[in-house]
Amino acid sequence: MSYAGGAQGISTVGPGADFRHDYEYLATYGERSDRALCRLLDFRRQHTESDRREMTAGVEDHLDTLASRLFGSPYYRRILHRRGLSPRDLVSMKDLEGFPMLDRTTLGKMWRQLPVVDEESPSYQDAVLVRSSGSTGSPIQVIRDGYDLVHMWTMVRFWAQITGVELPKSPMVVLLCDLPSGLEYQSRLPTLGDGTLVRISTRQPEPRRRLLEADVDVLFSDPAGLHWLLSEEEVPRPRLVLSSAQYLSAQMRRELEDRVRAPVINYYASSETGPIAWECLQSLGKFHVLVPDMWVESVKEELVVTRLRPSIVPLLRYRMGDGGQVAFDACRCGYRGWTIRDFDGRRMCRFLRPDGQLVDAWKLARLFKHRALDGFRLTQLREECFRLELVGSGEDGETSMGGELARLLRRLGWPDPQIELEYVDELEVRGTKPEPFRTCITSPSDVDEQT
Numbered sequence: 220m221s222y223a224g225g226a227q228g229i230s231t232v233g234p235g236a237d238f239r240h241d242y243e244y245l246a247t248y249g250e251r252s253d254r255a256l257c258r259l260l261d262f263r264r265q266h267t268e269s270d271r272r273e274m275t276a277g278v279e280d281h282l283d284t285l286a287s288r289l290f291g292s293p294y295y296r297r298i299l300h301r302r303g304l305s306p307r308d309l310v311s312m313k314d315l316e317g318f319p320m321l322d323r324t325t326l327g328k329m330w331r332q333l334p335v336v337d338e339e340s341p342s343y344q345d346a347v348l349v350r351s352s353g354s355t356g357s358p359i360q361v362i363r364d365g366y367d368l369v370h371m372w373t374m375v376r377f378w379a380q381i382t383g384v385e386l387p388k389s390p391m392v393v394l395l396c397d398l399p400s401g402l403e404y405q406s407r408l409p410t411l412g413d414g415t416l417v418r419i420s421t422r423q424p425e426p427r428r429r430l431l432e433a434d435v436d437v438l439f440s441d442p443a444g445l446h447w448l449l450s451e452e453e454v455p456r457p458r459l460v461l462s463s464a465q466y467l468s469a470q471m472r473r474e475l476e477d478r479v480r481a482p483v484i485n486y487y488a489s490s491e492t493g494p495i496a497w498e499c500l501q502s503l504g505k506f507h508v509l510v511p512d513m514w515v516e517s518v519k520e521e522l523v524v525t526r527l528r529p530s531i532v533p534l535l536r537y538r539m540g541d542g543g544q545v546a547f548d549a550c551r552c553g554y555r556g557w558t559i560r561d562f563d564g565r566r567m568c569r570f571l572r573p574d575g576q577l578v579d580a581w582k583l584a585r586l587f588k589h590r591a592l593d594g595f596r597l598t599q600l601r602e603e604c605f606r607l608e609l610v611g612s613g614e615d616g617e618t619s620m621g622g623e624l625a626r627l628l629r630r631l632g633w634p635d636p637q638i639e640l641e642y643v644d645e646l647e648v649r650g651t652k653p654e655p656f657r658t659c660i661t662s663p664s665d666v667d668e669q670t
């Protein structure tokens with residue numbers, strides 16, 4: 220098997236990133252990965268009783284580390300000093316309320332001043348600059364330290380443990396990607412039993428054959444990639460599937476679990492924060508927070524995240540732009556801790572087909588993968604009538620977009636779709652999040668699948 224792109228140590232780098240082309244140095248983070256995994260698992264073990272106060276105290280034990288990081292960050296030193304605050308004031312979770320929030324625009328502007336400058340630390344020396352995916356707006360620069368680069372593989376071990384999945388000594392991880400760039404590569408995963416990471420693009424020849432031949436243990440993708448997978452006659456049999464970035468409907472999850480016969484972890488993460496929570500496998504729609512690594516508040520119904528796990532960039536009360544409520548929870552799945560409900564991030568939208576069936580609008584997302592989510596909007600006006608708004612002048616060779624969209628809609632069950640294509644300077648955003656799919660049709664049967 221050969222893959223274009225060559226070896227590289229990291230899997231989530233955006234275009235133009237400054238990354239290293241070797242990966243052996245990541246092996247030095249093996250012990251730290253073990254410790255991080257223990258911290259998450261121990262926290263679960265220690266708190267089998269649902270004692271909110273005791274658990275809060277357990278989380279507060281990790282505030283010290285965050286406070287010392289805040290001292291090391293030029294941005295936070297300045298901002299806190301200006302407000303008459305000291306990181307030492309951060310003693311309880313309640314104290315967070317008095318601390319300033321950070322929004323995405325400020326993070327985008329201040330990325331040079333946010334990191335903790337610690338030239339002696341290997342993790343600092345291994346830091347890289349990556350560009351966020353832009354799935355929640357325009358891409359921004361994000362700095363990740365050496366450990367941040369391997370943290371996702373710690374999470375794979377964590378989710379495997381809690382779902383009872385046994386991973387082989389050297390797992391094969393496939394990142395199934397539906398992006399038009401067609402980027403593919405292969406790399407080692409020194410902190411995951413020296414496993415292998417292969418990125419397979421659906422845009423390159425014979426993706427299905429290569430996916431089946433890869434003998435995948437852990438499959439990463441997003442709902443757009445998973446839609447592609449489910450349209451194939453034959454699917455691989457991974458031990459664990461991970462999905463993120465977009466809304467994963469309950470219907471799609473069921474279909475997927477049915478066909479791949481593996482647990483599906485739908486996790487909530489962002490390029491800026493890393494993984495935050497995962498959707499309960501028994502109570503869909505509830506997202507369990509990854510305490511004690513992450514702390515989530517709901518401020519005026521917006522999710523605000525504090526990263527307690529040490530990283531080069533201390534993130535204090537980072538505004539996610541996603542809606543949701545956070546409450547203490549003793550879930551029937553066994554989770555004790557904080558749970559996000561009424562999550563309103565990757566907005567669900569379903570389009571009504573002329574035959575009365577409802578179709579998950581995100582099935583169309585693959586058409587727009589080269590655009591940020593605030594760069595387009597598709598609205599169902601009437602049964603066969605859609606308005607497609609694209610930000611731009613239409614001079615970038617995208618005039619075929621209407622035709623491609625009509626073809627995809629026909630495949631999905633609209634016999635004669637009409638598309639009104641409109642170019643706009645910008646799209647207004649409702650709340651803080653783009654809303655790329657909308658419908659003007661209210662269907663009486665349109666009940667939320669997740670309730």
Ligand SMILES: [Zn+2]
Nearest residue numbers: 499550552554
């Ligand atoms: Zn649960």
